[in-house]
Amino acid sequence: MKETTMDDIAPPLTRVGIIGWIRMNLFNGVFNSLLTIVIVLFLWYVGPPLIRWLFVNSLWGSTSVACRNAAGACWSVISANYRFILFGFYPYDLQWRPSTAMLVLVCLLLISRNRRLWKKWLLYAWGAGLCCMAVLMQGGVLGLTPVESTQWGGLPLTLLLAIFGLAAAYPLGVLLALGRRSKMPAIKILSIVYIELIRGIPLISMLFMSAIIFPLFLPEGVTINKILRAQVAIIMFTAAYIAEVVRGGLQAIPKGQYEAAETLGLNYVQTMRLIVLPQALKIVIPPSVSILISAFKDTSLVVIIGLYDILKTTQSVLANPEWMGFSSEAFIFLACIYFVCCYTMSNYSRRLERELGV
């Protein structure tokens, strides 16, 4: 056995390191090389001006007059108006209350991310948290000044419409899906009529109806809160879509499962609760989440019925001659908020899918 070792020869430069990686991934063919060159050129032309506009030449806390002469983005439109954009007409001195309420909500959502913590106490925590948020927003007890819901606006309103809308629409949607698959004709027909009717009209019409037609049919002097009316319209609308998604899940469960449940002597409720729904709902996580995401974004349609959600407060700021014309900056800010919310939702659903092994 020879004891001498051969000198280690370094692998060719073109195979390892940065150069190797570039060759393997960016220039491993004529088409890919061309693509790389085109993209690099594109970034070269677009990137630097964009960065200059976004950061280098931008103004962050100036007046609108200074902004009009600046070459870069005017983030001052946000810094000067962020409180109105985020909280709308909520009294200026009391805005710590909606901020705290949102903080509570974010904490609850963060805790609920961890499935190991899904125990009974979390349910109670949610109940307590929601009460706490309601008290903070509404006031009137514990020495807090009452603030009417007509003054709620901005991000809390968007979140309120979205979270309560989705939380209420999901169970309703499941019930409707079960109703549609029911063997009882009355329930079946009612569910079908409801689902098809609601899916047949756009959300805008429903919001218009809730805001404009509906009040005219109420008795004299009776007015129902505008936010509640919009909220109900959103719930009714989203529920119909969720129902159809859940129905897809129900149909994917093999007949054998139902028969097995029957053999065990389980009744309808038990069959559904223990056997069918846990499997069906697991299957429909991806489509449900895309419905939830689109429903979240749809809440911005309440703009047209004059509710000051975060989109409307932003538009309102832009209608002010002082800040007119800085719409790109304001809408970029808004897009970031929406993106964070939607991305969190889809991220959470992927995690859930992984953990549940779907």
Added chain:
Amino acid sequence: MRSRRLWVWMSVAVILLGAGVATAGTLSDVRAKGFVQVGVNGQLAGFGIPDEKGEWKGLDVDTGRAIAAAVFGDAKKIKFVPLTAVQRFTALQSGEIDVLCRNATWTLSRDTALGLSFVQVNYYDGQGFMVPKKLNIKSAKQLDGATVCVLPGTTTEQNVADYFRTHNMKMKPVVIENNTELNKAFFSGRCDCLTSDASQLAGARSVAPNPQDYIILPEIISKEPLAPAVRHGDDQWKDIVNFSVLAMIEAEELGITSKNVDEMLKSTNPSVQRFLGVVPGNGKDLGVDEKFAYNIVKQVGNYGEVFERNVGAKTPLALERGLNALWTHGGLMYAPPFK
């Protein structure tokens, strides 16, 4: 298209409900509630828009405050309800608001078929033209052959076409759907003139790259009297709203401002004494406090002050008084005697 169909729907609903909607006593309802609910625009600078603290600002907003001052002696006893153009009349009909101060043009059909009652006009608007100064145009009649930036599908487009036809002039319309784009096109020089409601032209000019390079021509080619509205059939409430607006105009004519109103209480002029309630009578007839006009002027101001504060020369809109000057200064603002 949808909005038109909705319009028909709403009109039908309003007619169906008709008499049932007209309340017997808005005043007593308002007193029981403890505040006046006023429908406002919410997106129109100078007329109804919240500032960065969420405080309402504008000519229409101050008109609402004047009504609250007349009814309660406190301009803060008021709630503003921001409304869209489609919602505004329904909100009034359904009782969601007590009075509408939302730059609504007073027309015959609205006053009759929609079951509204308009009161004293608080702003006379009208369609106008804006041109770059360097064109050296002083009158709309010199606009022959001009390219005109205009929003499509509005009465604006029709008005401008009519105007050019009646004056035997030619025009090349540049039609752009979106208001912001329209303004951009004009400021970048794509057309010789921009046409819209005069108050909106002022708003557009205030955000121009160089506002001083543009002028708004004196000609106004359409009538847009903007007035507060109440439900039809409640005359006492209508009177209160009407005289709240008129009180601001009368105060300006009498030379009473929010600053000198306390001194004016000592005035020997019988008109001033009656107006401020030193000599009682007006308040009792109207069904409000004798000092209602005093409270309006003290807390909100006279019409001139309100105008200057919201849309006047020192604001970004920089509107001239024009038609909105007192009748003594060649405008249309004229209040009947307060006696």
